[in-house]
Amino acid sequence: MSEADTPLRPVSDQVHDDMVLPFAVEPLDVRGRIVRLGPAVDEILTRHAYPPAVARLVGEAAALTVLLGAALKSEGRLQLQTRSDGVVDMIVVDFDAPDRVRAFARFDEARLAETAPGAELLGRGHLALTIEQGSDIARYQGVVALDGQGLEEAAHQYFRQSEQIPTFVRLAVAESLTGAATNWRAGGLMLQFLPASVERQRRADLAPGDIPEGASVPEILEDDAWAEAKALAGTLEDHELVDPNLSSERLLYRLFHERGVRVFAPQPIRAACRCSNERIAAMLRNFTQQERDDMVGDNGKIGVTCEFCSTYREFDPDDFKAE
Numbered sequence: 001m002s003e004a005d006t007p008l009r010p011v012s013d014q015v016h017d018d019m020v021l022p023f024a025v026e027p028l029d030v031r032g033r034i035v036r037l038g039p040a041v042d043e044i045l046t047r048h049a050y051p052p053a054v055a056r057l058v059g060e061a062a063a064l065t066v067l068l069g070a071a072l073k074s075e076g077r078l079q080l081q082t083r084s085d086g087v088v089d090m091i092v093v094d095f096d097a098p099d100r101v102r103a104f105a106r107f108d109e110a111r112l113a114e115t116a117p118g119a120e121l122l123g124r125g126h127l128a129l130t131i132e133q134g135s136d137i138a139r140y141q142g143v144v145a146l147d148g149q150g151l152e153e154a155a156h157q158y159f160r161q162s163e164q165i166p167t168f169v170r171l172a173v174a175e176s177l178t179g180a181a182t183n184w185r186a187g188g189l190m191l192q193f194l195p196a197s198v199e200r201q202r203r204a205d206l207a208p209g210d211i212p213e214g215a216s217v218p219e220i221l222e223d224d225a226w227a228e229a230k231a232l233a234g235t236l237e238d239h240e241l242v243d244p245n246l247s248s249e250r251l252l253y254r255l256f257h258e259r260g261v262r263v264f265a266p267q268p269i270r271a272a273c274r275c276s277n278e279r280i281a282a283m284l285r286n287f288t289q290q291e292r293d294d295m296v297g298d299n300g301k302i303g304v305t306c307e308f309c310s311t312y313r314e315f316d317p318d319d320f321k322a323e
Contacts, residue, residue: 020267029195037186040271059173063188069095076133086123100272166193172238187241193226273309
């Protein structure tokens with residue numbers, strides 16, 4: 001992302017799906033990214049034929065992971081994983097820099113059928129973000145509690161606890177009718193307050209939980225620029241993030257034109273899985289001979305289905321016996 005990139009003038013109304021657009025609102029000391037996912041998220045969700053409520057949650061997780069992962073350099077990997085006691089007890093989303101995303105979820109069909117529409121599906125547990133940036137940089141993992149909140153609030157909690165950077169996240173997922181077909185779309189917006197002065201980033205600490213009754217807590221006022229940026233971003237409607245006829249540039253102009261917004265080089269995104277015959281064969285070699293024998297099906301083959309892309313592969317058990 002280069003500071004010399006062309007400012008957002010004139011505003012382009014050309015819609016680009018499966019794209020992350022970095023931007024800056026310099027008068028407010030704000031930088032951010034907007035993601036619009038079309039065919040990529042539709043491919044991920046339709047592969048699994050998730051029920052709509054589960055598909056929306058996985059779509060949100062994919063949009064959030066892309067927003068975060070797009071900050072990685074040309075090499076690196078970010079994984080978002082939730083584990084909880086909710087109807088959707090696990091979500092895993094992988095982002096491989098610079099542009100590949102894959103995702104899957106595990107859920108309880110019986111519990112889902114009994115759940116009221118619009119109810120939170122994540123339950124209680126944790127959300128983990130794991131970042132790998134090559135062998136020369138230590139692996140990083142941040143974990144936040146899930147306590148019945150959605151992914152937006154979990155992301156806010158992560159940045160408050162782990163990054164300590166004032167951050168605003170908005171996510172949206174919807175089904176779009178194109179002719180006779182229905183396609184999934186997802187979008188996300190992330191703002192971060194990054195002033196030159198660290199003091200301007202200060203916010204009130206999280207409640208310690210054991211503060212004596214009646215004790216005074218120092219009040220830290222929110223910076224006016226950040227308050228304004230959040231107020232402007234707060235006018236964003238869900239449908240604007242997933243509108244197939246609204247460009248990312250036009251949407252940013254709607255939000256921040258009074259202050260001036262500058263965009264940088266866009267980053268394409270695609271749905272892609274890491275699985276291959278070679279990778280799965282290597283995984284099978286890690287099992288004992290007895291374990292592999294137990295995997296053999298009625299057709300005499302070892303069948304393996306990738307959890308992410310649902311690709312089914314068969315292997316001849318004799319190929320492993322000589323090893």
